[in-house]
Amino acid sequence: MQCESRLTLDTSAAEYVIDVANVVREPALGGERAADLARFEGLLDALAAFTRDPSVQVYAITDRSLLTDGRLTPQERERLREWYAAGLLEVLPRADDRILELADALAVRVVSADNFLDFHRAYPWIPGSRDRFLRPFLGEDGVIGVRPRIMPVPPEWQVSRKEEEGLLLEAGVLRRWAPTAHRAVLSREWRCPEPGCPLFGAGDRPGTALPRRRKDRVLCPTHGLDLVDAGPRPRRAQVKVVMDGTVRGRFMVTADVPLAVGRAPGEGGVALGAWVEDRAVESVSRTHVVLSYDGSVLWVLDERSANGTRVRRVRPAGDELVPLHHGVVWHLRTGDAVVLHDRLELLPSGRRFVFEEDGAEAASAPPAPAAAGPTMVDVRFDGFDD
Numbered sequence: 001m002q003c004e005s006r007l008t009l010d011t012s013a014a015e016y017v018i019d020v021a022n023v024v025r026e027p028a029l030g031g032e033r034a035a036d037l038a039r040f041e042g043l044l045d046a047l048a049a050f051t052r053d054p055s056v057q058v059y060a061i062t063d064r065s066l067l068t069d070g071r072l073t074p075q076e077r078e079r080l081r082e083w084y085a086a087g088l089l090e091v092l093p094r095a096d097d098r099i100l101e102l103a104d105a106l107a108v109r110v111v112s113a114d115n116f117l118d119f120h121r122a123y124p125w126i127p128g129s130r131d132r133f134l135r136p137f138l139g140e141d142g143v144i145g146v147r148p149r150i151m152p153v154p155p156e157w158q159v160s161r162k163e164e165e166g167l168l169l170e171a172g173v174l175r176r177w178a179p180t181a182h183r184a185v186l187s188r189e190w191r192c193p194e195p196g197c198p199l200f201g202a203g204d205r206p207g208t209a210l211p212r213r214r215k216d217r218v219l220c221p222t223h224g225l226d227l228v229d230a231g232p233r234p235r236r237a238q239v240k241v242v243m244d245g246t247v248r249g250r251f252m253v254t255a256d257v258p259l260a261v262g263r264a265p266g267e268g269g270v271a272l273g274a275w276v277e278d279r280a281v282e283s284v285s286r287t288h289v290v291l292s293y294d295g296s297v298l299w300v301l302d303e304r305s306a307n308g309t310r311v312r313r314v315r316p317a318g319d320e321l322v323p324l325h326h327g328v329v330w331h332l333r334t335g336d337a338v339v340l341h342d343r344l345e346l347l348p349s350g351r352r353f354v355f356e357e358d359g360a361e362a363a364s365a366p367p368a369p370a371a372a373g374p375t376m377v378d379v380r381f382d383g384f385d386d
């Protein structure tokens with residue numbers, strides 16, 4: 001698959017954030033050259049394999065210096081410039097903590113080998129995090145892979161085990177992240193005063209990237225100029241079409257616009273045959289379910305499908321399948337999937353800010369870091385997650 005199809009600066013669609021320069025300039029990811037764009041492409045392939053999603057959506061950012069890096073070939077530099085011009089790559093004077101700003105605002109996962117030790121105070125959800133970071137590595141077969149990593153806890157946090165556990169609890173669970181701080185910015189459309197700005201341009205391409213926030217200012221990440229508020233942005237939730245456990249397609253549900261999904265739902269609806277050519281689709285009704293989104297919660301309704309709908313709920317003791325009765329509107333929670341057929345499901349994106357009200361539930365869940373007990377005290381910074 002073309003790597004361009006995996007790049008997005010759409011804040012409602014992105015699921016991972018990657019600092020391209022870091023990857024391209026990492027010799028440990030293979031190849032002879034000091035900088036090699038193939039490392040980034042290899043990482044996208046790895047992410048697609050890891051997520052079982054050939055079109056996994058990545059928010060890619062880079063330092064501006066990469067676009068003129070003489071260690072890349074002219075073709076590679078040209079390709080980066082094309083991505084930037086097409087609004088597929090965010091270019092900043094310095095990427096520094098931008099990757100964390102994105103992770104914080106969008107609740108996307110970070111693919112990086114960096115420990116981000118300098119940013120643990122600013123982003124208290126980092127130390128001890130078990131589900132927000134992936135590490136790229138070079139496999140013995142010479143192919144790049146990714147694996148989940150547990151973030152280290154800085155020594156100054158380890159004053160005493162008791163206090164540390166409290167901090168971990170606070171950092172890892174209670175103060176996971178604060179989408180509310182970013183909600184105001186994400187709920188508006190923004191325009192950059194710089195003519196032809198690929199991130200926040202005018203006309204038919206409204207800005208879907210994440211503006212930078214500096215105190216009370218809202219800035220273009222590339223040009224550093226104050227962005228102009230261009231009105232409310234419709235909120236959208238992403239839903240994936242999953243067949244036999246593999247993501248086959250994705251679509252958006254816009255707030256306050258109910259969306260019919262099925263075999264042939266007609267004008268404006270989502271026809272599953274666009275992604276899935278399989279007999280499973282034949283058992284799906286023309287309009288099987290209607291999804292609606294109110295800006296924070298996604299709902300599903302099966303009015304009269306022939307073969308019915310179930311909701312798969314992820315439970316610690318194992319998945320639970322709940323039949324959805326005709327005419328009942330179901331409030332989908334994080335991890336819930338809409339089962340249209342044994343092999344065919346609709347899975348709302350795991351993006352947390354879509355399900356903001358679930359935060360309280362997550363906070364009351366048993367904290368994962370505490371469960372690790374004393375081992376957390378002996379954390380070393382190198383190789384901790386290997």
Ligand SMILES: [Zn+2]
Nearest residue numbers: 192197220223
């Ligand atoms: Zn701009």
